[in-house]
Amino acid sequence: MLWDFEYFEPANITEAVSLLQKYGDEARVIAGGTDLLVDMKNEKIQPKFLVSIMKIPELKCIVEDGAELSIGAATTLAEIEESRLIKERYGLIHEAVKELGTVQVRNMATIGGNICNAIPSADLPPALVALDARLKIVGVNGERTLPLEEFFLGVRKTKLKNELLKEIVVRRPPERSGTAFIKLARTSEDLAIVNVAVRITLNKDNICEEARIVVGGGIGPTLLRSREAEKIIEGRRVDEEIINRAAEVTSQGFQCRRDSIRAPPEYKIEVGKVLVKRALMKALRRVNGEE
Ligand SMILES: Cc1cc2nc3c(=O)[nH]c(=O)nc-3n(C[C@H](O)[C@H](O)[C@H](O)COP(=O)(O)OP(=O)(O)OC[C@H]3O[C@@H](n4cnc5c(N)ncnc54)[C@H](O)[C@@H]3O)c2cc1C
Known part of the structure; x- marks a missing residue:
């Protein structure tokens, strides 16, 4: 086992991104380390430089501004789980975070790490995509914003280029929205076989104005947002028959590997x-106040 690396603890974002730029592919960001250290121990990766982001105060925040919530990338999952604001107004994130790993893992792990590891079975990305999440990404040349849905290029591949994920921004679900997250795993601590996050928003006549259906787990190289299934629901009064059709169409988009x-x-x-x-x-029952 080779544990020969230099460790940096920058105090601000500017310092962190200049280290990432300077050391390029030989450097890795480390947040909670719950993924990275496992990969290093198994010798899947051997970075020469580790840039910890856990001492950068700007990266640790949960702030609501108008109808948008910003979460700093280095916010731990335990902090998210304990946030009253998230539980009351962004219940889908709360529901997903509770299903992730163990208390010990959630105490260390961060939301940024759960996104940047680009593991298709990660639990937070489907919930965040269902809330139209955008990522704020910083590099030496400045900041850019990207929809989370477009961030993943494949298993463990993202659009980051020696950059840092700074913040995740989500939209508060409009009035008359119902959301739900469901995960199936072999044990309560395991990664998902399949996880699903949905949102439906109805108008005053009970017609669905907006639907989001997002599936993760080992169903493809990245998560799947099924726009085809969403179109089946949008513009209609939602009932069990329509939901069955949407579920069928969603599963037709899976690209599961046989060697999982x-x-x-x-x-x-x-x-x-x-x-x-x-x-x-479940989301429908929640809009109707039945759950
Ligand atoms: C026992 C156990 C159980 C687990 N169970 C689950 C589970 O049920 N569901 C689940 O989804 N995950 C699970 N995980 C995986 C892991 O805990 C999560 O993915 C966690 O959120 C990763 O966050 P971290 O801060 O530890 O990331 P790290 O390990 O520090 O980093 C992960 C990757 O992201 C990069 N990175 C981190 N932050 C940034 C940033 N801000 N900008 C750019 N790159 C960044 C790192 O370079 C690295 O490549 C489990 C892990 C363990 C060990």
Whole structure:
């Protein structure tokens, strides 16, 4: 095992991004380390320079401004779980974070790490995409914003180029919205076989104005937002029959690999369909105040 690296603890974002720029592919950001250190221990990666972001105060925040919530990338999952604001107004994030790992993991792990590891079975990205999350990314040449949905290029591949994820911004769900997150895993501490996050927003006549159906887990190289299934629901009065059709169409978009260690494709497709249906039914009951 080779543990030969230089460790930096920059005090601000400018210092952090200049280190990332200077050391390029030989450097890695470390936040909670719950993914990175496992990969280093297993010798999957051997960075020569580690840039810790945990001493940068700007990266640790949970702030609501108008109808938008900003979460700093180095905010821990435990801080998110404990946030009353998130529990009351962004229940989908609270629901997803509770399902992630163990208390010990959530105490260390960060929201930024859960996104930047680009593991398709990560639990927060589907919930965040269902809330139209945008990422604020910083590099030496300044800041850019990217929809989270467009951030992933494949398993462990993102659009970051020697850059730092600074902040995640989500929209507060409009009035008459219902959301739900459901995860199926082999054990309560394991990564998802399939996870599903949905949002439906109804108008005063109970017609669906906006739907989001997002599935993660081992159903493809990145999470899947099923726009086709969303179109089945939008503009209609939502009932069980429409939900069944949307669930069927969502599962048709899965690209499961046969060599997955968690479950075979046939199982993921069947179970994914059931979970999408259950999540949409739950979201509908929640809009109607029945749950
Ligand atoms: C026992 C155990 C159980 C787990 N269970 C789950 C689970 O149920 N669900 C789940 O989703 N995950 C799970 N995980 C995975 C992991 O805990 C999470 O993905 C966690 O959120 C990663 O955050 P971190 O801060 O520890 O990331 P780190 O390990 O520090 O970093 C992960 C990756 O992201 C990069 N990175 C981190 N922050 C930034 C940033 N701001 N900008 C740019 N790059 C960045 C790092 O360079 C690295 O490549 C589990 C892990 C363990 C060890």
